[in-house]
Amino acid sequence: MPYAEITGWGKCVPPAVLRNEDLATFIDTSDEWITTRTGIKERRVLHCNLSDMARVASLHALAAADLDPMEIDLILLGSLTSDSQCPNTASIVADQLGARNAAAIDINSACTGFLYGLHLGTNLIKTGAHQKILVIGGEFITHYMNWSQREVAVLFGDACGAVVIEASESETGMIASRIGCESDAKYAIQITNVGSGYSRLTDDFLYNAWNFEGQEVFKRAVKAMAQASADVLDQAGMSLEDVKLVVPHQANKRILDALAKRIGISEDKVFVNVHKYGNTSAGTIPVALAEALEEDRIKPGDHILMASFGAGLTYGAGLIKWSNRVSPLITCDAELPPCEKTGLEIIASHVDRYKKHSLESVS
Numbered sequence: 001m002p003y004a005e006i007t008g009w010g011k012c013v014p015p016a017v018l019r020n021e022d023l024a025t026f027i028d029t030s031d032e033w034i035t036t037r038t039g040i041k042e043r044r045v046l047h048c049n050l051s052d053m054a055r056v057a058s059l060h061a062l063a064a065a066d067l068d069p070m071e072i073d074l075i076l077l078g079s080l081t082s083d084s085q086c087p088n089t090a091s092i093v094a095d096q097l098g099a100r101n102a103a104a105i106d107i108n109s110a111c112t113g114f115l116y117g118l119h120l121g122t123n124l125i126k127t128g129a130h131q132k133i134l135v136i137g138g139e140f141i142t143h144y145m146n147w148s149q150r151e152v153a154v155l156f157g158d159a160c161g162a163v164v165i166e167a168s169e170s171e172t173g174m175i176a177s178r179i180g181c182e183s184d185a186k187y188a189i190q191i192t193n194v195g196s197g198y199s200r201l202t203d204d205f206l207y208n209a210w211n212f213e214g215q216e217v218f219k220r221a222v223k224a225m226a227q228a229s230a231d232v233l234d235q236a237g238m239s240l241e242d243v244k245l246v247v248p249h250q251a252n253k254r255i256l257d258a259l260a261k262r263i264g265i266s267e268d269k270v271f272v273n274v275h276k277y278g279n280t281s282a283g284t285i286p287v288a289l290a291e292a293l294e295e296d297r298i299k300p301g302d303h304i305l306m307a308s309f310g311a312g313l314t315y316g317a318g319l320i321k322w323s324n325r326v327s328p329l330i331t332c333d334a335e336l337p338p339c340e341k342t343g344l345e346i347i348a349s350h351v352d353r354y355k356k357h358s359l360e361s362v363s
């Protein structure tokens with residue numbers, strides 16, 4: 001049975017920055033509260049579509065693997081913020097890339113979308129059903145933000161990452177993985193007022209609100225990620241000493257610290273970029289992976305542990321054995337269309353819309 005080597009990787013982060021200080025201009029919050037509770041200093045706001053970010057991240061990943069899009073036979077795209085319900089975003093990206101031989105599947109498991117995709121893609125390659133797969137994880141979550149909910153609005157941002165996995169005879173890629181779901185707690189994170197479960201006849205329809213039990217999610221996240229991490233190490237017959245770097249879902253720096261403590265690994269072995277981007281949901285792990293490679297944090301043959309959790313409440317972990325190559329075969333200059341606006345300017349009209357709606361709901 002072949003392995004699924006990660007041969008390409010890429011990221012796309014939008015240029016417009018939204019700092020904690022910017023949020024404090026219209027939300028009752030402060031840089032001090034956000035920094036001490038989450039470790040986040042700023043996040044990015046997208047000015048085009050999720051599929052645009054996915055296209056750019058994918059072009060970088062394809063160049064790193066030196067592959068033509070026509071060689072890809074499957075695209076798995078993890079996201080909860082699709083461009084549209086129909087067509088699915090993986091199809092839009094396939095068309096934009098010219099990946100005419102690829103099947104295209106969206107995976108909505110929220111923050112675990114990339115890890116779920118890598119688990120599925122790796123196992124599809126192992127069965128021989130597919131040979132070259134593009135796994136994408138990304139989110140345009142500011143589009144779904146209710147800017148009047150301070151406990152949620154400060155946490156998230158937009159970004160996207162992608163990897164190429166290819167059938168290989170050498171033991172490399174995701175060598176152990178486990179995904180799961182604590183469905184009994186599915187409403188601990190919920191985006192309401194959009195979807196066929198909501199009546200179209202109410203004034204609230206399309207005014208997204210978030211049910212968000214932050215502390216409950218925090219506790220469950222640490223526990224589930226730690227257990228799944230222990231499970232994949234067991235599966236591979238390895239211990240934490242074998243792990244060179246942990247690349248976890250970036251939701252909150254305090255969660256990352258608690259995870260490191262619970263599994264018993266030193267904080268300097270945990271890759272952190274949540275201060276720059278906030279929680280980009282399905283985008284966090286592939287973006288962190290691309291940045292870990294850019295920063296020379298991954299060496300040939302290293303074992304890397306990934307762990308994630310998100311709405312659902314979905315969770316998972318994967319153990320990656322990196323191959324001999326840690327630099328791209330070809331570099332690529334693909335980028336998003338230019339953006340003249342600041343993060344605050346991009347969201348201004350949405351902020352006003354939510355303010356007006358909450359005033360109307362009260363009166």
Ligand code: ACO
Pocket residue numbers: 028029030033034037038110111150151152154189213214215217218251252255279281309310311
């Ligand atoms: N600014 C200022 N004060 C705030 C803010 C804000 N942005 N948000 C909440 N507060 C207030 C609260 O109202 C509360 O005030 P009170 O004591 O007067 O009632 C106080 O701050 C403390 O609130 P807590 O909820 O107790 O704060 P906590 O320390 O638990 O931190 C947080 C909240 C950051 C949300 C934390 O619980 C967390 O990170 N949870 C995990 C969430 C997560 O990572 N989710 C990811 C999955 S999302 C997905 O899958 C799509």
